[in-house]
Amino acid sequence: MHHLRLLAIALLIALAPSTARAHFVWLERDPADGAVAAWFGEWADNVRETQDGYLKLIRAPRAFAVDGRELPVEVRHDRLVVATGSTSGDLRLSNLLYPEKGTTLVHYQAKLGRAGTTAQLPLELVPVAPGSDTFTLLLRGQPLADAGVILFTSAGWQRTFKTGADGRVTIETPWPGPAVLEVGHMEKIAGEHEGRAYEAIRHVATLTIAVPAR
DSSP states (O other): OHHHHHHHHHHHHHHSOTTSOOOEEEEEEOTTTOOEEEEEEETTTTEEOOTTTGGGGOOSOEEEOTTSOEEOEEEOSSOEEEOOTTOOSOEEEEEEEOOSSSSEEEEEEEEEOSOOOSOOSSEEEEESSTTOSEEEEEETTEEOOSOEEEEEETTSOEEEEEOOTTSEEEOOOOSOEEEEEEEEEEEOOOEEETTEEESEEEEEEEEEEEEOOO
């Protein structure tokens, strides 16, 4: 029964509309010691999965420094911990998931920080300038128009923004503290992953930012 529940949520995530709220991966930096962790769940409802539940779906996480160097990822019971060492700048994490049934590959992509202005993940929100509240949503380097971008704040407030024809979106961040931007997109592209064919890729991308006091 537990196995069937895991399969059900994987299929739900793979087939959900791009603006629907579902589980996603996001990165956080601990303000106390600077440690970076990745979580899987729902920010708005304070759901953080464990290995007893759906976290075990994130089986092959890969983390990257701003220079593209791969960083070690430790899988713990309730989170994934990225060994950043002395690394500075934006961090990224990627995980590919192929549900046991269906033909859609799910690609979770998480980014921490908005200092860099170039994309490294297939689907990524890139600030037009370091620290900017205006971003360009890029899909494989090309602007993605009319996409819903959901902002979740630490104050429990959320709002959906839309990208323009140029892929740009400007968000409002009324409260200081951490916030997460989430966007999903179904890419109708066929391919093969680990010997299995797929007909589409469901991208689920997040960006975690720190909103300063104003």
